[in-house]
Amino acid sequence: MKFINLLKISLSAIIRNKMRSFLTILGIVIGVAAVIAMLAIGNGSNNSIRETISSMGTNLINIKPSRPVFGAVRQASSSSTVLTVDDVVYLQNNSKLIDAVSPELDGSGQIVYGSNNWPTQFYAGNEDYPYIKKYEVASGRMYTSKEIKKASKVCLIGQTIVENVFGDKDPIGEVIRFKKIPFTVIGTLSEKGDNTFGQDQDDLMLTPYTTIMIRVQRQTHLRAIVLSAKSEDSIEETSAEVTELLRSSHKLGIDEDDDFEIKTQEELISSFSSVSEMMLVLLGSIAAISLVVGGIGIMNIMYVSVTERTREIGLRMAIGGKGKDILRQFLFEAMLLSVFGGIIGVIMGIAASNIVGSILGWPILITTSSILLSFLFCTFIGVFFGWYPARKASALNPIEALRHE
Amino acid sequence: MENKEIISIKELHKHYRVGDETIKALNGIDLTVNKGEFLAIMGTSGSGKSTLLNILGCLDLPTKGDYLLDGINVKSLNRNQLATIRNKKLGFVFQSYNLLPRTTAIENVELPLLYNPSVSNAVRKEKAEQALIAVGLKDRMKHLSNQMSGGQQQRVAIARSMVNDPVVIFADEATGNLDTRTSFEIMALFQELNDKGMTICFVTHESDIAAFTKRNVVFRDGRIIKDTQTKNIVIARESILGLKNEDYILN
Known part of the structure; x- marks a missing residue:
């Protein structure tokens, strides 16, 4: 038929x-x-x-210290002191594949402005930090390398803080107190909205890492190093190169384990x-x-x-x-x-x-x-x-x- | 041409096994039907006439003996070849019409040609129309089968049986469900087709229906007991006129 x-x-x-x-x-x-x-x-x-996760930057690579073990107790990675500014400089000088690299410190605290106060999160890095983490300056300006060198008490704030602490007032040039230290607001960050995990990505304050290290946390080690690869395709090679460089910077022997962990965005996504x-x-x-x-x-x-x-x-x-x-x-x-x-x-x-x-x-x-x-x-x-x-x-x-x- | 043998049966037997018993439904039949004959196969139920019709219609195969249909020995054919023979050489008209429900008259008539891949759409349509015109249903081609009277449905069935230009049409109690007038009209149609040269085998147990045919073959217990030419063939058109008009409504 x-x-x-x-x-x-x-x-x-x-x-x-x-x-x-x-x-x-x-x-x-x-x-x-x-x-x-x-x-x-x-x-x-x-x-x-x-x-x-991609909005945080697909080329992003995160380096954290391994969780150190004292006796039989595994400690939080923040208690480790292996990552230092020297590592960042070493990577800057020796890597061929890195696009930009920055130290990273973070923590939380209360912002006080006049009679307003607001609990928030701070992040600190060098002048490349916003570029690596895909933050954009909405108004005002980014801090300069000179301000980093001097550990200036300046900061940029996210839109949530602008709204809740300043309301309609222009925050640029105002002075807020954070951990009893006065910070001058030199800029605001563009809005990013909530992420899938429900975190407000605009509730943050950004400062030079030197300011946090010297004036707030009084420490010489870093919580993390963040860097971006030149392209998404070279992430694997870059993280391999960074591993090598850090091992030599930390003078680790062949049979010693890495004292740091490298996480790419892809791993985070998966x-x-x-x-x-x-x-x-x-x-x-x-x-x-x-x-x-x-x-x-x-x-x-x-x-x-x-x-x-x-x-x-x-x-x-x-x-x-x-x-x-x-x-x-x-x-x-x-x-x-x-x-x-x-x-x-x-x-x-x-x-x-x-x-x-x-x-x-x-x-x-x-x-x-x-x-x-x-x-x-x-x-x-x-x-x-x-x-x-x-x-x-x-x-x-x-x-x-x-x-x- | 006139004496061309359409059906030729020699020493035909058909046995069924029911449990341990063997039933001899047909017991040595010899029958020859020539082109242009109008044959009535008669007999009481159980006489073997239905069994013979199934074999003649290539729906069943004989246990013993030969059956030549239009020169082809049917015995050696398989299921698919039998289907092709039925499609190209035979036409069937059933007691209960067997039209597809909720389907137009023309679609019902086209059906056999759908199973013949060598017939094109245009030819199929034209042949179906011609067949419906031949049975007097020119105005009812697009009517649905279930919206028609019994007589009209049987006309559609007759059109379907002749659409493939068969060598013979088998009708199985084709007037069994119809009233007298309509029966006569159907017989008139068969007579008309026969006059045009169509060979028809008509199975019935009613002798007044058999009177419209040219030859009567009577069965009993699987054997032919009588095979006669009808002496006074009744013309169906005239019989209709003889009926009392007030008793029946014209379709």
């Missing part, structure tokens, strides 16, 4: 039984819609984690997305189960349909339909049903995802691959579950089929 005739026969059989066809595809529709929506939600949260990827697989499999149940629905109805249309099958055989024609017709009907269900399901899935996205404010990402995947899957289900009833129909004896009541 010609394909076009087959299509015609199957299609008219489906149209002839509109209500039944609709009920048959309902399971597939819900299954596909569920798969699309679940994957959209899962992919969306995955993607937003990735974006958050450690954070592992949870959401697990969720994605979980959601996806629940949705896939509903798709399989939908497929079983198709099998049931096709099976009933074969029994119900026994006479029709007998007639088709009597007027020259071969077993394989009958098989193809019923298989094709099942496939068409599941493809129709798939199309409607995709539309409903996209709609449902967008509704969820706009009502609950969840990040949604509908990928072509998820649409393609669920579509192929439901076509496969149509063939798989349609085969048995179709086989049964094709094996009917035409004489008995024609006599069937």
Whole structure:
């Protein structure tokens, strides 16, 4: 039989039984819609984690001291004193792959301005620090290398502090007190918003690292060193080179372990997305189960349909339909049903995802691959579950089929 | 041309096994049907006429003996080859019409040609239209099968049986579900087709229906007990006129 005739026969059989066809595809529709929506939600949260981390800079490499062990007790990495400004200088002078490098110190404390006060986080680095960490100056200016050398009491503040401490007042030139030390506000940072983990990325104050080391924390070691590679592709090489340089700077022997840890953004992304990827697989499999149940629905109805249309099958055989024609017709009907269900399901899935996205404010990402995947899957289900009833129909004896009541 | 053998059966046997018992449904049949014949196969139920029709219609194979249809020995054919023979050489009309429900008359008539890949869409449409015109349903081509009367449905079925230009049409109690007037009209249609040269085998147990045919073959217990040419063939058109008009509503 010609394909076009087959299509015609199957299609008219489906149209002839509109209500039944609709009920048959309902399971597939819900299954596909569920798969699309679940994957959209899962992919969306995955993607937003990735974006958050990337917004900190994809070329970013973080060096922290290893957690030192005293006796049998592993200490916090901040208690280690192995990273120093000398390391930063050593890297600056010897690395060929580093784009920019800065010491990093952080901590928390209370800002006091007049009668206002505000608990916040401070970060300190050199003049390249905002560049490495993707901070931008919104107004005022960045501190200079001269101010770093002099450990000047200057700072830049994030928008959350501007709003809560200064209100409508222009903060530039004002003096705030932090840990009893007066800091002159020389600039503000552009807004970055909350990240996926719910942290406010604008609630911070940025100062020269020398100021913190000498005037606030009175220490000579660094909490971390941050640096950026020249490009995303050279991150691996850069971190290898940095490891070598730091080992020689720290005069570590061949059999000694690194006394520092290097973390790239990619590692950070993978450690954070592992949870959401697990969720994605979980959601996806629940949705896939509903798709399989939908497929079983198709099998049931096709099976009933074969029994119900026994006479029709007998007639088709009597007027020259071969077993394989009958098989193809019923298989094709099942496939068409599941493809129709798939199309409607995709539309409903996209709609449902967008509704969820706009009502609950969840990040949604509908990928072509998820649409393609669920579509192929439901076509496969149509063939798989349609085969048995179709086989049964094709094996009917035409004489008995024609006599069937 | 006139004496061309369409059906030739020699020493045909058909046995069924039911449990341990062997039922001899057909017990040595010899039958020859020439082109242009209008044959009534008669007999009570269980006489073997349905079994013979199934074999003649290539739906079943004989246990023993030969059956030549239009010169082809059917015995050696497999399931698919039998389907092709049915598609190209045979037409069927059933007691219960067996039209596809909720499908237009023309689509029902086109159906056999859909299973023949050598027929193009245009030819298929044209042949179906011609067949419907021939059975007097020119105005009802787009009507759905379930919106038609019994007589009209059987006309559609007859159009379907002749759309593939078969060598013979088999009708199985084709008037069994119809009232007298409509039965006569259907028989008139068959007579008309026969006059145009169509070979028809008509299975029935009603002798007044058999009276419209040219030759009566009577079965009993799997054997032919009588094979006669009809002496006074009744013309169906005239019989209709003889019916009391007030009892029936014209379709």
